Amino acid sequence: MAKIQMKTPLVEMDGDEMTRVLWQWIKEDLLLPYIDLKTEYYDLGLVNRDKTDDGVTVAAAEANKKYGVGVKCATITPNAQRVEEYKLKKMWKSPNGTIRRILDGTVFRAPILAKGITPYVPGWKKPIALARHAYGDVYAGVETRAAAGDKAYLVVENEGGVKEKLLIQDFAAGGGIVQAVHNLDKSIQSFARSCFNYALGANMPLWFATKDTISKTYDHRFKDIFAEIYEAEYKKKFEEAGIEYMYTLIDDAVARVIRSEGGMVWACKNYDGDVMSDMVATAYGSLGMMTSVLVSPEGNYEFEAAHGTVTRHYYKHLKGEETSTNSVATIFAWTGALAKRGELDGIPALTAFAKKLEEATVRTIEEGEMTGDLVALFKAEGVTPKKLSSREFLRAVKRRLDA
Numbered sequence: 077m078a079k080i081q082m083k084t085p086l087v088e089m090d091g092d093e094m095t096r097v098l099w100q101w102i103k104e105d106l107l108l109p110y111i112d113l114k115t116e117y118y119d120l121g122l123v124n125r126d127k128t129d130d131g132v133t134v135a136a137a138e139a140n141k142k143y144g145v146g147v148k149c150a151t152i153t154p155n156a157q158r159v160e161e162y163k164l165k166k167m168w169k170s171p172n173g174t175i176r177r178i179l180d181g182t183v184f185r186a187p188i189l190a191k192g193i194t195p196y197v198p199g200w201k202k203p204i205a206l207a208r209h210a211y212g213d214v215y216a217g218v219e220t221r222a223a224a225g226d227k228a229y230l231v232v233e234n235e236g237g238v239k240e241k242l243l244i245q246d247f248a249a250g251g252g253i254v255q256a257v258h259n260l261d262k263s264i265q266s267f268a269r270s271c272f273n274y275a276l277g278a279n280m281p282l283w284f285a286t287k288d289t290i291s292k293t294y295d296h297r298f299k300d301i302f303a304e305i306y307e308a309e310y311k312k313k314f315e316e317a318g319i320e321y322m323y324t325l326i327d328d329a330v331a332r333v334i335r336s337e338g339g340m341v342w343a344c345k346n347y348d349g350d351v352m353s354d355m356v357a358t359a360y361g362s363l364g365m366m367t368s369v370l371v372s373p374e375g376n377y378e379f380e381a382a383h384g385t386v387t388r389h390y391y392k393h394l395k396g397e398e399t400s401t402n403s404v405a406t407i408f409a410w411t412g413a414l415a416k417r418g419e420l421d422g423i424p425a426l427t428a429f430a431k432k433l434e435e436a437t438v439r440t441i442e443e444g445e446m447t448g449d450l451v452a453l454f455k456a457e458g459v460t461p462k463k464l465s466s467r468e469f470l471r472a473v474k475r476r477l478d479a
């Protein structure tokens with residue numbers, strides 16, 4: 077069989093520890109035998125980030141902007157212990173943070189479902205993709221304590237002096253706490269466009285929720301910006317695609333999501349997304365089954381697994397012991413990127429291959445062959461789950477892909 081040819085290269089960002097090992101094996105077993113893989117390679121492993129003074133991360137993000145589609149392996153975000161372990165020149169910033177700043181995107185997380193791995197919410201039959209706004213609100217808040225007798229004000233100034241001064245609280249009766257938060261119209265607009273674009277790409281309805289009944293100016297601004305952009309730029313496209321955009325209150329959204337069968341994109345403000353993404357991820361089962369994609373408002377995509385470098389498994393691997401690390405989310409990062417590249421470059425064979433690889437991966441689990449993290453979760457009549465090593469799992473997927 078002739079290998080599938082590519083046109084534009086994928087931006088390939090290599091990473092660290094166990095996921096770096098899986099990265100290589102996925103390419104060897106599942107990609108290179110079938111595709112004439114064209115990538116522009118950036119080594120975001122911590123050693124090379126240190127060597128290049130983190131220049132490689134910036135270069136990779138710029139390349140992602142140039143070519144439109146990237147695929148990234150999990151990377152170490154250094155802390156004090158890592159600085160010591162890798163003898164780093166400095167405590168480099170999170171590569172994901174750097175890439176996000178350069179691409180200005182929104183992160184969407186979505187679970188990969190397989191029969192036998194039942195979500196903790198049994199009604200959920202389809203994936204819920206969660207979009208978290210990653211700018212502002214309480215994450216960029218200013219806060220302080222007030223003593224008895226203090227008065228706290230919200231003051232807005234411009235060149236002409238004080239424009240507005242609102243009393244927050246008169247602490248006459250006793251001390252307390254005060255907090256001020258902000259957001260930017262531009263950031264909310266980017267967030268909205270990323271969400272509308274992702275929903276169209278995934279052909280899933282979009283739900284957005286805030287607490288605008290209580291927060292009549294702040295949260296209401298989010299609601300209005302989404303509504304304006306929807307009307308002006310997306311309404312027609314949504315109607316053509318047969319999907320809907322729904323705005324509701326956050327507490328109503330929570331109740332509806334739990335009662336639903338899934339299958340929607342759920343856009344959340346920063347704090348709601350922080351809390352709800354962990355809830356949704358846990359409810360679907362394993363971190364090894366959660367994908368993540370950064371979508372910029374200009375339509376650039378960066379695909380990755382939601383989990384980290386799985387350090388504990390890596391140290392076992394270094395000692396020569398077998399590991400059973402779940403590679404599914406990393407495989408899906410590759411298939412997501414390849415399918416998008418195929419779509420943008422008009423190579424249906426590439427998109428079809430990505431779909432086949434995803435099906436083979438899910439079928440491997442459904443037929444009872446899986447990594448250790450899934451064995452405890454797996455329940456299907458007539459199928460006894462078998463725990464495979466990291467490499468055996470990839471070969472089990474390959475067998476199905478070849479069949």
Ligand code: NAP
Pocket residue numbers: 149150151152153154172363364380381382383384385386387388389400401402403449
């Ligand atoms: P982690 O690598 O996601 O692993 C946490 C634990 O979850 C693992 O020890 C393992 O549990 C389980 N797990 C996660 N992924 C798994 C998989 N694919 N297969 C099987 N089990 C899996 O998170 P962490 O330990 O907090 O962070 C490790 C490093 O990753 C850190 O240096 C951090 O900076 C980095 N990180 C990177 C990213 C990213 O690049 N996007 C995201 C998060 C963290 P058991 O040990 O019980 O088997």
Ligand code: MG
Pocket residue numbers: 350351354
């Ligand atoms: Mg969180």
